[in-house]
Amino acid sequence: MSRPPNEHSLLQRIPKEQLSSQQKALLPENVPLYRLLREPTALTEFDPNQQLAIWQENGTIFVWNCEDENEELFRGQDLHFTLLGFADIDCAIYGKNDIAIADTFTYFASLPHLGDTANKAVLQCICDDEIPFDFGCLQPEQLARILDSNPTRRIDLSAVISAEQARVLATRPYSLDLKFVGHDFAFLDQGTAFVEALEHRESTFGSLFIYCGEMEDSISSNNLERLLNLENMFEELQISSPNEECVLLPFLAKVDVLEYRLYARYMEPEEFLPLEIVARDLTLKFIIDGDDEWSMLSVLFWHRVAELGHFERLSFANLCRSEIDFDPHTYARQVAPVVAALIGAVNANPKLSCLDLSDDESHLHWGPFFQWVFEEVKDHPSLRTVLVRTYNHNSDEDDTGDEDEYFERRYCFHPSWLEKLLSNNRNIVVVDSSGNICTNGSTIDKAYALNDFYNSSLGLVNESCSVLRPLLVTSALTESRASTNVQYTGLLLSRHVDTLYVARALYRQTTGKMNESLPLLQRIPKEQLSSQQKALRKKSSPPLHTLFREPSSLTEFDSKTQLAIWRDNGTILVWNCDDENEELFRGRYLHFSFEGMIDVDCTIYGETDDAIAETFTYFVSLHQPADTAKAVLLCYCPSDSPLDLHNLQPAQLAHILDSNPARRIEISATINAEQAHVLATRPYPLDLKLVGQFVFLDRGTAFLDALEHRTTPFDHVVEEHEISAPNQASTLLPFSAKVNILHYRVLGWFLQPEDFTSLKIVAKNLSVKFFLDSNDDWTAVLVAFLNRVAELGHFERLSLSILFRGGMDYETDAYVNGVAPVVEALISAIHANPKLSCLNFSDDESHLHWGPFFQWIFEEIKDHPSLRTIVVQSYEPKNDSDEDEDESQDEDEEFERTHLFDPSWLIKLHSHNRNIVVVDMLGNKCTNGSTIDKAYALNEFYNGSLALVNESASLRTLLVATALTRSASINFQFTALLLSQYADTMCELCMV
Template identity: 30%
Template sequence: MADRKTDTSPLMEKIPSDLLAPEQVARWHHAGERSTYRFLRNPLDLKELNKQKRCFAVWSDNGTLTYVVPRNSYDLAENYHLSLHYDDGPTLYIFGLLQDAVARTAEFFLGLEKKKRADSEFSIEGRGTSALNFRALSSMCFTQLFTAAPKRSIRLENIRLSIQQATILASRPHPISLRLEYCEFEDGGVAFIETLENRKTSFGSLFLDESVPFDDENLKRFLQIDTIEFLSLPHLKNKIAFLPFSTKAGHLRYQIVPSLLLNAASLNLVTEKLDLTIEETEDEEIESFPKDPVLSFLRRLAEFNHLVEFKIRFDFLDCDSKIPKSVVKELIRVVNTHPNMKVLDLSIYDDDLEWDRHVQTLFDGIKNHKGLRTVILNVDEAAFGPRHQYDYSYLQELLTNNRYIEVMNDNRERYWGDETIRKLYRLNHFYRGSLSLSTDPSPERQVYVAKALLGSALKSFQRSALLLSDHADILFELLQLAPQDELSEQEGTSPSPAIQRRKRKRETAHGGSVKTGSGAHS
């Protein structure tokens, strides 16, 4: 019998069309009806499926039909109940009338995966009006998914998870990235929450898209878990809409409709990193900027002082008005009442309201913040100067007043502007490096300062002055180490008699001669 790892016998055979039952006929979205095959042996791994030159469909004895789309191929099944997506192929669409059979077939293909790159992506998507019951799938399949790629991102959509499966997902020994969309837990999420409560290390990132798989009481319990680094939540109904702000997760991404913000006085903010989108929904369309609710929210936010990162977006598709100046001023107050804030993110997406007209007000309001390091904006660079003339004067003033701030776009790329801005960034970088070095007790500090004085600061008065101001003690040490006779000669003065005697003694010891006055001595 051939070694399974090297088996080169035929993988599959075509089922004669006249023997196909209606449910065995492969119907592709683009290619139409095509042949159906059966495996003659188990595939070696997913790579063997990827090596096939075209899409194919395989019938299994349990009554399921699997459509296989290898890497670099494209099509999709006309009808299916579950799909498996590997970021580097293949994609599998499984059709079957029995949910348990569909889950078993998925388990078979999941078992074909071998070691992959650690940060790969994978998704399982159920198709239908209700969540696909995945109970028949062995919980060990989820263990295998992370064994093959420990840091991979996993997305589950429209799946009903068993208690064992939920426990496996919540108990990985390393941080993971898990996205649940329209998913359900067999027990309402109790086992998932209890496992997370007992964790001692970080869970990683959890994205709950479109719906939350917990009832209100379990959601309150879930939000008290402090081992989630990043948590993303969708809109929540009125009476629990403020609960997410009290999460102990390190970073919260949340969406909320503006009308709920009028009651922001009861909001309790715990998280240190907040990413908030204020947006309209089908039930609440926005025609003009909801100034009062937004101001109410920002004023409540200004009563706290512990935010480290803050991102806010206004996503109003049909809103004709702009962001009011009063909202910008209240936002500035929020930034300044949070002294440890390092990142202010005002980046926008397609239809978000823009910040261009408020750049000067914003920069002037935050320029003295001691902790702020990064401001993220998506604006036309003409917004950095008056009358949109690309003179960058607003940006120049900000960078001159605060040498720690960097202004970036949403790709985390600096706005470099003109040569003046580039020089400012370089000077500020030098300034921060010099200041951080002044607190460095390492013995190499003297060497670094000397190299800087003779290198990047040699022809710059500003940089030399910064170094000498920050490192006066090092300058004193360098002067102490320098030979006094060399310093005298460099200054153009005659060495003292004592220095002349020391110099003659040194050079005589080395067989040399020294000239003094008009005479010579050997």
């Protein structure tokens, strides 16, 4: 008997006696069958260690953790796929037809699929000859849903791809990580649709792997050539096994990163001589047979690499497809010329930072030759990482015995060769294919530690501050490993001996302690400017400074002073950057601003986007305090800006947000999926404005996916939502947003009056700015909107503003006749919303001037039960008053010029409703300085005295007596107001 599920259960077992004939036809005996009780939130809800068979209503069974021995027990058509990332899960779907299987595959493959810190999420779908499923039954919209659900996941496909499916793959609005693998991959149209779609693509595709096969079944030679000619399309391109006709084409691919596997038999050694190779990061793997001229081919490849000289990363392997007779003497003679050519190529590429010889399938064993290689490359200026191969050793041997023997068995070279390299070049690290440092656990560890200390101390040389460097060197000598190790001391002083004299003087001056009042900045003398610093500046640029110490807050910088601050990553921050000074610097740049306690425009200039992003992260992560004005960070990247925020890594963006969680962030830039996920998942309420030319690179999918899984309020996208001018099809959607506060700038010319008939508006606090065409029937649209506000009747705050496209002639009858029905509808809407407490007409951009209609409005709403605040427009008064006129007349005229209505209308409102206050957009009370101030004072006294009603009878009598004798006694109106509420106390006072 199956246990009853709780409300949170994902699965329920179907009792055996309840199995249908359709289920029994697919299911093996003694295999339990489950059904879903609810929608899974992610694939991680399924136990990776449990095998499950799950029934779907379309007549299919989804098998989670499908084992090889159980595959033949299930019946029907089937599709197999694998999920990698948080676990390695083999899955299968069984059913009677491919359409239903495709539907189930779409459902499960579209669930959120997470990787972990070490492994990327991967979906592998292999449709080989043994799998009867027709991949063509997967509809284009289903494939798009699978891709869009997890845009950062890698997709591995081995199947026949239709033209429609190929277009979907080539046109995703984000970077894709796609692999076409195996002998069973083929484009049904030989790749035409895929390549045509790529040729029209405007953004980068991402990473692509194509297994070409030796025939043209997968992709035609013509289409492969067209694909390889695409410029700036691929972040990484991997090509495997093209036919002989195309063997040279991948070398010419216009990409930075190229991995290429080719058959050695298709190439003649001399073909390398004139070959152009565009990629800077190149991985080459020859697939060789026993009779191939692999040695000569490898030598000429390395010779060509040496001639080109532009490579930054190189990886090489020879992969044997058949057995090769191994003769140690012959092998050594064959490999030696390859090693010599490799050494020549490394030294001829001065920017080479990584050499990868770690492929464990390679026929070439480099280990015995590393003494030669290490000796020859020890002085390379840029080489930082060498990857070497590891070998399986006998696990029965004592690994804890002789460290050097264990090292030699594992890496096939003697550890002393590596020690000598590390002592000659302190920048190089030798690791295995997993990134683990190659070490014997003792002497090599000490060599690495020594080099780490040396490289860390080199950073002190870059400190231009003449005071800070001696302090840091002194601290290193007395408090670090240098204080107890002569090697460390020698290394440190070899670079900083000049600081000893300065350190001694500074110690005497400060008694060995850092002066807490050290200045923040130090100016770099003009004659000490480096060529890199000069390259970014022009002659008239402001002087360049460096940071003497870490700022504690942005307020340490003078908001009125312009500064140019140099950073060691090769960037310049210009603090208080003026428009006229922008042309004083060169290079790529990023503009941003701070508002609040400090109002400052800033620009960062540099040669690389990564460095600019790093400097941006540093400065905007400093504490930005707030006062009465909220702290704001504005980052605007217009379409003509040379730099966007793509190079800002998710971790950097998170650091920026977390450093000032209460700050408002305004972004006008293109935001990628990873950045969107960071914005949506902060563990605190965020005040975020996406404005101007802002665009989600994935059209908002990642942002909304993250919000849907958020368990706490986002704040100003959920509690308060501000939306500006969507397209015509989406014009009505924001009104239905499930938020309390909604600010909406709506393009009214897309609307018809009947659109408001049944419109649902959820927000209680609604601010709407209509953009209308003065030539359209704008009155009908506004009246229809206000009628709907009246029908709904739940609003607590209402703000209304109208802007006319092309402006409005206020002298025309069309304007006057058009406003009157709007005012009438507004009055009805106010009365129909009994909880309305605030009415806002204060937008200074509004073309509709409410002032002349306030006599009508005030008269009609004077008895509203809840209205407390009316916010009105203010206009810049003209200084043309006649000084000879009396003061009261001047006050009234200035009031009318400022607010466009007569102050007597407001006085009358205050005499009828003592709860209402009329203010401008800054919250200042609207007053003429005399009569209106008295009305406000009278109302405040009245409202203050109302609290006495809640006091006990005896205390109330005493309080009223005090008010009559000490405050209201000098003003008849105050006395009358007080007694109108407390006449009953007079009898008690007389008795007292």
